[in-house]
Amino acid sequence: AQSVTQLDSQVPVFEEAPVELRCNYSSSVSVYLFWYVQYPNQGLQLLLKYLSGSTLVESINGFEAEFNKSQTSFHLRKPSVHISDTAEYFCAVRKDSGGYQKVTFGTGTKLQVIP
Amino acid sequence: DTGVSQDPRHKITKRGQNVTFRCDPISEHNRLYWYRQTLGQGPEFLTYFQNEAQLEKSRLLSDRFSAERPKGSFSTLEIQRTEQGDSAMYLCASSPRSSYNEQFFGPGTRLTVL
Numbered sequence: 001a002q003s004v005t006q007l008d009s010q011v012p013v014f015e016e017a018p019v020e021l022r023c024n025y026s027s028s029v030s031v032y033l034f035w036y037v038q039y040p041n042q043g044l045q046l047l048l049k050y051l052s053g054s055t056l057v058e059s060i061n062g063f064e065a066e067f068n069k070s071q072t073s074f075h076l077r078k079p080s081v082h083i084s085d086t087a088e089y090f091c092a093v094r095k096d097s098g099g100y101q102k103v104t105f106g107t108g109t110k111l112q113v114i115p
Numbered sequence: 116d117t118g119v120s121q122d123p124r125h126k127i128t129k130r131g132q133n134v135t136f137r138c139d140p141i142s143e144h145n146r147l148y149w150y151r152q153t154l155g156q157g158p159e160f161l162t163y164f165q166n167e168a169q170l171e172k173s174r175l176l177s178d179r180f181s182a183e184r185p186k187g188s189f190s191t192l193e194i195q196r197t198e199q200g201d202s203a204m205y206l207c208a209s210s211p212r213s214s215y216n217e218q219f220f221g222p223g224t225r226l227t228v229l
Contacts, residue, residue, distance in 0.1 A: 032216060034216075044218075051216060090157050105157030
């Protein structure tokens, strides 16, 4: 079975500063990786995903994540955060195999952007 | 709004009562998922449907829990004889045939069992 670890439950950062939200996974097989974001009082939304190909994936709002197979990591980064990035971010993993595979979520990291 | 909707958004009930939640997925999404999320945790998978067929259930889904998707459209999740430990946010998500790797989540139903 796969698992996801998000060691940081909360990350405060000043506006316009860079941020990195850490995600490590464990799996005995190849995986797909995801970052979801949950804004206050809203449902989870897919932010970005790694399925195959380039190990660096980007979102439309300036976030990026890099799949590192040797370190089993998929950290999320943004070079300059905005107040509107304040939200909870969940890393998720599923097996890379045919048919339906369950998605396993991490415990989430709350990003608090300070003006 | 054409997103996933859930009803009710909040439910307060007394221990031992039965509750039922409804999820309306995005139109023509053939896969539907139920998750439970407790404070400080990420969503935990409960069950999933492909069309009207319930194809997988988590061990978290005790015999007090039942889910249906009778016509392959909306789904209901019923909890019988609720316990305080059932207090959580219940999330519904759906995904289309064209992109099983993306799940679209609803806003959730927050259940409080007194």
